[in-house]
Amino acid sequence: MELSYSKRVKSRYDIYMEIKLKNLTKVFSNKEKVETVAVDKLNVTIPSGHLVGLLGPSGCGKSTTLFMIAGLLEPSEGKIFFGDENVTELPPEKRGIGLVFQNYALYPHMTVFENISFPLRNSKSFRLTYPNAKNRRNQIEKIVKETAEVVAIQDLLNRKPGQLSGGQQQRVAIARALAKKPKVLLLDEPLSNLDARLRIQTREEIRRIQQKTGITTIFVTHDQEEAMSITDEIVVMKEGEIQQVGEPQATYNHPDNAFVAKFLGNPPINLFDSEVKDGYLYINNEKALKVTLPDGVIQTGIRPESFRICKENEQGFDVKVDFKSTIGRDILIRFNLNDVYSKALVESDNHINKGDTVKIKLKPNGIHLFEKNGERIEKW
Ligand SMILES: Nc1ncnc2c1ncn2[C@@H]1O[C@H](COP(=O)(O)OP(=O)(O)OP(=O)(O)O)[C@@H](O)[C@H]1O
Numbered sequence: 001m002e003l004s005y006s007k008r009v010k011s012r013y014d015i016y017m018e019i020k021l022k023n024l025t026k027v028f029s030n031k032e033k034v035e036t037v038a039v040d041k042l043n044v045t046i047p048s049g050h051l052v053g054l055l056g057p058s059g060c061g062k063s064t065t066l067f068m069i070a071g072l073l074e075p076s077e078g079k080i081f082f083g084d085e086n087v088t089e090l091p092p093e094k095r096g097i098g099l100v101f102q103n104y105a106l107y108p109h110m111t112v113f114e115n116i117s118f119p120l121r122n123s124k125s126f127r128l129t130y131p132n133a134k135n136r137r138n139q140i141e142k143i144v145k146e147t148a149e150v151v152a153i154q155d156l157l158n159r160k161p162g163q164l165s166g167g168q169q170q171r172v173a174i175a176r177a178l179a180k181k182p183k184v185l186l187l188d189e190p191l192s193n194l195d196a197r198l199r200i201q202t203r204e205e206i207r208r209i210q211q212k213t214g215i216t217t218i219f220v221t222h223d224q225e226e227a228m229s230i231t232d233e234i235v236v237m238k239e240g241e242i243q244q245v246g247e248p249q250a251t252y253n254h255p256d257n258a259f260v261a262k263f264l265g266n267p268p269i270n271l272f273d274s275e276v277k278d279g280y281l282y283i284n285n286e287k288a289l290k291v292t293l294p295d296g297v298i299q300t301g302i303r304p305e306s307f308r309i310c311k312e313n314e315q316g317f318d319v320k321v322d323f324k325s326t327i328g329r330d331i332l333i334r335f336n337l338n339d340v341y342s343k344a345l346v347e348s349d350n351h352i353n354k355g356d357t358v359k360i361k362l363k364p365n366g367i368h369l370f371e372k373n374g375e376r377i378e379k380w
Pocket residue numbers: 028029036037038056057058059060061062063064065222
């Protein structure tokens with residue numbers, strides 16, 4: 001269920017915090033003065049109260065971007081705004097952020113209570129706000145209890161991290177990040193140490209916590225399914241540059257280029273070179289589509305779910321199934337089409353076996369055409 005924006009900002013946190021990145025750039029140079037452009041002129045606005053996924057393959061600059069937002073890395077160029085405030089020069093502790101990393105880095109000798117309260121106990125401004133030690137202790141207890149309740153670990157406060165499951169530890173790390181009531185929550189691959197089931201559970205938990213608090217959150221991951229399943233928007237990056245920003249499903253349905261098309265979706269989109277000739281797109285030397293494009297070679301992307309098995313006497317491509325597996329309601333089949341191993345998801349009431357030759361057809365949706373350089377062809 002989606003909470004409306006107005007409901008979210010009326011949360012306990014009640015903070016309005018939009019994040020704006022302007023031309024944000026990071027160039028690393030090593031001893032030999034060889035430069036790596038890790039992040040290249042990012043321009044993006046993250047709306048207040050949204051959970052945004054920063055998504056892309058390893059090395060594309062996700063962590064570098066997050067660390068610059070956190071103030072742990074200095075940008076080579078560009079600016080970062082929290083609301084109207086330019087925070088580019090502010091040290092991390094003055095930015096009002098909560099950070100959670102892949103390795104939860106809890107203090108093993110402290111209890112859950114002590115771990116969560118640690119940032120408060122060490123905060124100068126907190127001490128100044130509550131100069132009386134007894135008041136301060138009461139206040140800390142209140143905040144820890146509240147925060148623990150948000151992440152549903154209120155019964156674990158006296159345990160040590162070693163007595164918790166990975167998912168519980170990760171929730172403690174989130175509680176610790178939330179204890180100082182940050183304006184922004186930054187999560188860098190927070191689930192990669194968890195097993196598959198716990199990952200799904202914990203990601204849903206993160207979504208719940210984020211909706212409950214209404215806190216603007218950036219969630220870094222290289223796992224497209226993870227990002228697609230819990231975020232309001234995704235920012236897809238490649239080699240330091242933004243490829244596309246949008247709602248997950250809209251981006252999946254309308255990828256701006258072949259990279260985004262390929263990165264989103266599992267099994268991935270089938271992508272192959274194909275020829276346009278005399279108003280038709282040919283795949284495997286067969287007329288696949290009528291198009292109004294000039295003759296030449298383009299890339300055709302077909303989602304696995306955009307194939308279907310032909311009915312009797314229907315025209316289609318003959319393909320030989322070299323792999324088959326049943327996944328719940330669907331059958332995944334693999335075959336060679338146009339010299340590319342292609343995958344299709346078809347309904348399981350089709351009786352298909354490995355080695356069969358079947359006739360398949362394209363469904364009208366889920367076909368994307370791209371120029372040779374990968375750019376989307378909008379009208380065809
Ligand atoms: N301190 C550094 N010095 C030099 N190069 C760096 C440094 N930190 C990162 N890089 C380089 O910057 C690029 C982006 O790295 P970054 O850690 O942001 O990637 P990432 O998208 O988080 O990848 P992953 O999914 O593997 O965590 C990479 O090419 C990396 O090698």
